[in-house]
Amino acid sequence: MKAAVVNDEQDFDIVEIPDPAPRPDELVLRVTACGICGSDLKAVHSLPCGTVMGHEFCGEVVAVGSDLTGDWQEGRHATALPVIGCGRCQACLIGDVARCVAADLIGVGGSAGAFAQYVRVSGREAFTVPDLPTDDTAALVEPLAVGLHAVNAARLDPGARVAVVGAGPVGLAVVSWARLLGAGEIVVSDPAPPRREAAGMFGATDAIDPTSRPLPGAFDAVFECVGIPGMMDVCASAAATYGTVVVAGVCMKPDPFVPLVALLKELTLRFVVYYRRREFAHALNALERGLIDPAPFITDRVTLDGIGDAFAALSTNPGQRKVLVRP
Numbered sequence: 001m002k003a004a005v006v007n008d009e010q011d012f013d014i015v016e017i018p019d020p021a022p023r024p025d026e027l028v029l030r031v032t033a034c035g036i037c038g039s040d041l042k043a044v045h046s047l048p049c050g051t052v053m054g055h056e057f058c059g060e061v062v063a064v065g066s067d068l069t070g071d072w073q074e075g076r077h078a079t080a081l082p083v084i085g086c087g088r089c090q091a092c093l094i095g096d097v098a099r100c101v102a103a104d105l106i107g108v109g110g111s112a113g114a115f116a117q118y119v120r121v122s123g124r125e126a127f128t129v130p131d132l133p134t135d136d137t138a139a140l141v142e143p144l145a146v147g148l149h150a151v152n153a154a155r156l157d158p159g160a161r162v163a164v165v166g167a168g169p170v171g172l173a174v175v176s177w178a179r180l181l182g183a184g185e186i187v188v189s190d191p192a193p194p195r196r197e198a199a200g201m202f203g204a205t206d207a208i209d210p211t212s213r214p215l216p217g218a219f220d221a222v223f224e225c226v227g228i229p230g231m232m233d234v235c236a237s238a239a240a241t242y243g244t245v246v247v248a249g250v251c252m253k254p255d256p257f258v259p260l261v262a263l264l265k266e267l268t269l270r271f272v273v274y275y276r277r278r279e280f281a282h283a284l285n286a287l288e289r290g291l292i293d294p295a296p297f298i299t300d301r302v303t304l305d306g307i308g309d310a311f312a313a314l315s316t317n318p319g320q321r322k323v324l325v326r327p
Contacts, residue, residue, distance in 0.1 A: 147173025
C-alpha cells in the first residue's frame with residue numbers, strides 16, 4: 001500500500017509499505033479520510049523516521065479478524081478509537097482504553113496510522129458508521145470526542161459562562177459541545193481574525209482578540225485549547241472564583257505560571273487527553289442525528305501527495321480548520 005512516512009527532514013515521503021493484516025480481534029479499514037490534528041503538527045518534529053502518522057480516520061472494512069462476529073463484514077463503513085488495548089485490564093473494561101497498561105497508540109508512535117491506504121484497528125474499539133453527509137464525515141468523530149471529553153471534565157451547569165482560549169478544531173469542538181450541553185455565554189479568544197470570524201458558526205456568542213483586550217474575567221469554565229507557554233496564566237486570570245480550568249492544548253515546552261491567582265480563587269485545574277469509548281460513541285451519534293454540522297469544520301481535502309503542503313498550510317494559514325487526507 002501507499003503511505004506517507006516521516007523522513008529525516010520531518011517532512012513526508014510517499015512510499016510503498018506492506019499491507020496490514022488483522023489479528024483475530026482486529027479489522028483492517030481502507031482509509032476514506034484521515035484528519036490532520038494540531039498535535040500532529042507538533043509531533044512530526046519528534047517522531048522517528050518511517051513513522052506513519054494519522055489518528056483521526058474512517059474507512060471501509062476490507063479484512064475481518066477470525067474472532068470477530070456479528071455486524072463486522074467486508075464493505076461496512078467504520079471508524080475506531082486510534083488505540084489498541086489489551087481488552088482485559090480495568091482501563092479497557094471501563095472504556096478508558098488510552099490508559100490500558102499495554103496501550104498501542106495508532107498513528108502517534110505506536111502502530112501505523114491512517115496517512116495510508118489501509119489501517120489496522122481493534123474490533124473492540126470500532127464502530128459502524130451510519131449514513132452521514134459524506135463518506136469522510138466520520139473522520140471528525142475523533143476530534144469531536146476530544147472536545148466532548150474536555151467539556152465533560154468541566155461539569156458545566158446550565159447557563160454557565162464559558163471561555164475557550166484558541167479557536168482551532170479542538171477549541172471549536174469545545175464550543176460546539178458547550179452550546180449543546182446548555183452553556184450560556186461562550187466567549188472565544190484567538191488572535192487570528194479568520195478564526196474569530198468563524199467561531200459564531202459553532203455556537204460562540206462572542207469572539208475577542210487577546211492582543212487588544214483580555215478575556216472579561218469571571219468565567220465558570222475556561223478551556224485552554226492552544227498548547228503554548230503562557231496560557232495557564234491567561235486561563236487562571238479569566239476564571240471565576242471556584243471556577244474550573246480545563247487544559248486540552250498539547251504544550252511541548254515548560255509553561256511556568258504564578259499559582260497565587262489560582263490559589264486565591266480556589267480553582268479546579270483539569271488536564272485532559274483522549275476520551276472514553278462512550279464519548280467517542282456519543283460524538284458519532286451527534287453527527288448521525290445532525291446535532292453537529294460537520295461542514296464548517298472541513299476546509300480542505302488533499303491526497304497523500306498533498307500532505308506535506310497541507311501540514312505547511314495548517315502551520316501558517318489560520319483560515320484552515322480541519323484538512324482531511326483522502327488516500
